Amino acid sequence: MSTPPTPPPGCPAHVSDTNGTRRLYGPEADGDPKGLYEKLRAEHGPVAPVLVHGDLPAWLVLGYRENLEVARTPSRFARDSRVWRDMAEGKVPADHPLGPMVSWWPVVNFTDGEVHERLSSAVMDALQGFDRRGIRRYITRFAHQLVDEFSEKGHADLVADFAAQLPTLVMTQLIGAPEEAGPLLVRAAQDMVNATETALESDRYVTSVLQQLLETKTATPGRDITSWLLAHESRLSPEEVLAHVRVILIAAVQTTANLIANTLEMVLTDGRFRADLSGGHMTLPDALEQVLWDQPPINTVLGRWATGDTVLGGQEIKAGDMLLLGLAAANVDPDASIRPDAAPVHGNRAHLAFSAGPHECPGQDIGRAIADTGIEVLLARLPDLEPSVAPGELQRSGTLMFQQLTGLPVSFTPRPRREAAAPAVPAAMPPVVVPAAMPPVAVQTQAAPDAAPVSAGTPRRRSWWKRLLRRS
DSSP: OBOOOOOOTTSOTTOOGGGTOEESSSHHHHHOHHHHHHHHHHHHOSEEEEEEGGGEEEEEEOOHHHHHHHHHOTTTEESOGGGOHHHHTTOSOTTOTTHHHHSOOSSGGGOOHHHHHHHHHHHHHHHTTSOHHHHHHHHHHHHHHHHHTTTTTTEEETIIIIITTHHHHHHHHHTTOOGGGHHHHHHHHHHHHTTOTTHHHHHHHHHHHHHHHHHHHHHSOOSSHHHHHHHOTTOOOHHHHHHHHHHHHHHHHHHHHHHHHHHHHHHHHOHHHHHHHHTTOOOHHHHHHHHHHHSOSOSEEEEEEESSOEEETTEEEOTTOEEEEEHHHHHTOTTOSSSGGGOOOTTOOOOOTTOOGGGSOTTHHHHHHHHHHHHHHHHHHOTTOEESSOGGGOOEEEOSSOEEEOOOEEEOOOOOOOOOOOOOOOOOOOOOOOOTTOOOOOOOOOOOOSSOOOOTTOOOOOOSOTTTTSOO
């Protein structure tokens, strides 16, 4: 049974970089996280000692079975960050980069036991309040609007122009915010999760929008997540409702955007998928599932904290230690029998892209729907999409939690915008003050027909997407 290396005097457990403990931040982790995971697996097995920002010690769980063990046993591995020994001992400064993601507050993703059950039931019921057709209408409408912004140009960046915007535009409607708030919420939410210099300003903007939304829905309930949380039998306080609407909105931003971008990248650039899709053997849902295995939208989930001394994957875990769920590493665990020989995984949802256990992502079906329907609209409107750069030229930017595609430039035959309809009447809500650092994203408001017209004189390239859009 291996133990972390002994640090020099005065250092917390397994912190010393001179003892070979690898950092989960910096050039190696950000540039090639999958390569780093495999080095750690080779050196330490399914659970590896690592350092997070500030050289704070943690354990990265790499094994599939070990990830399930941690995720499914909150009695041993709590979601409550107040258990974290380093934070209790004052070793985590107030401005620590991981602060927003590990600082405890009474929301569903930081609680366990009866409190978690109460909050989780409210969140699950609110998320399930929409029928599939209703959600699909929202997604279709906004996807068409985004495509209209670049369809006449013959070129676009599918990350910035499509994947990064669609999830928040849809979620804005699902939480009941007025439509005109969507574009700015897109920018603000992205700014927050990317921890930019204006993140605090964006944070204040999101909070002000949601506070006004809460006041509006308290007075005039509607058919939306905010109203359903307010009315739920779990009797959430206004503060709890605000916190959970915020969690739902922010959680959808980067994860679903990454899922859309990663799926588009794989289908556009990977020869295996291009061949399968053109031959009609793989549907779009199949492609999404393959991406959830190979390039999940979240690499690492922060965090769990050991409630007592225990053993995991051959490592001695001490009470108060922090653990990180390595979802991307678990999906390719060579010791797991879930995916023999890395074969295609059509219909296999045993991956950990959405984690597992009591804290498995409650909004995963909505995320899948946004990605699936949004990409379907995009490919129907622009069936001859082609990458503008070689696959090797595409780049990713890395953080501890995410590896996001920075751009996906494409070209296609220019096509006309759809005929615009009169804009919808927005919900009544007081205007919010827009931070100067956040210029709005222009998104047109118009109706969304089921099919996009193409003028008779528009030349068509041969489409290899045709079979993809035929659902089996």
